[in-house]
């Protein structure tokens with residue numbers, strides 16, 4: 001049976017790993033990106049000929065930007081669509097965007113034709129989703145779902161409630177999902193299956209208690 005955790009537990013585990021154990025958040029993000037990149041390359045259902053990263057401005061988007069850079073440095077055709085206000089981006093997201101800028105990874109905008117792409121990477125929201133999805137985020141999610149491209153989601157398909165598996169307004173219908181550290185409880189509910197697709201579980205160095213743990 002798959003071990004699951006709540007979204008709050010996943011946030012607490014991230015926080016403990018970074019602030020108590022001392023593994024820098026950029027290290028965890030790099031490990032997440034490497035695993036997600038591997039999952040995508042090992043998933044024969046995905047065609048990585050032309051990839052678009054749909055990036056929110058939090059750390060889920062930051063994971064997506066690591067994937068963008070890894071695809072770019074390995075010779076894939078990849079572009080980024082940033083959704084949300086970059087002025088409110090998380091610190092790690094800003095660092096990852098600077099790296100993407102160094103590599104001059106092309107950016108696209110809200111009017112992009114998603115049918116031009118073979119794979120979309122959903123990095124809009126992960127464990128930070130806190131309310132129903134609307135505005136540009138909902139527009140992008142609906143456009144992604146309606147497109148001919150396959151969708152690979154990072155951590156949790158955006159718009160899916162990680163605890164209950166309910167759709168919060170609208171949600172990405174992913175063909176596959178790379179979830180970080182542990183599966184979130186809502187993702188294994190039968191109603192969540194059409195949104196999660198094929199599931200990869202990525203060990204990035206975040207653990208829920210072990211023999212080395214003092215607590």
Ligand SMILES: NC(=O)C1=CN([C@@H]2O[C@H](COP(=O)(O)OP(=O)(O)OC[C@H]3O[C@@H](n4cnc5c(N)ncnc54)[C@H](O)[C@@H]3O)[C@@H](O)[C@H]2O)[C@@H](O)CC1
Pocket residue numbers: 014015018025026028029032056057058059060061063090124125126127128129130131132133134137154155156180
């Ligand atoms: N350093 C870390 O803590 C790690 C984080 N990781 C990734 O980071 C994710 C969590 O990142 P964040 O905490 O930055 O949050 P997210 O990137 O999930 O969300 C970003 C922000 O979106 C806003 N938001 C929430 N609901 C919204 C809505 N309906 N409409 C518009 N805006 C909304 C919130 O203000 C939230 O802070 C994880 O799911 C995982 O993908 C991984 O890289 C592992 C390590």
Ligand SMILES: [K+]
Pocket residue numbers: 060122123124125126153154155156157158
């Ligand atoms: K996501």
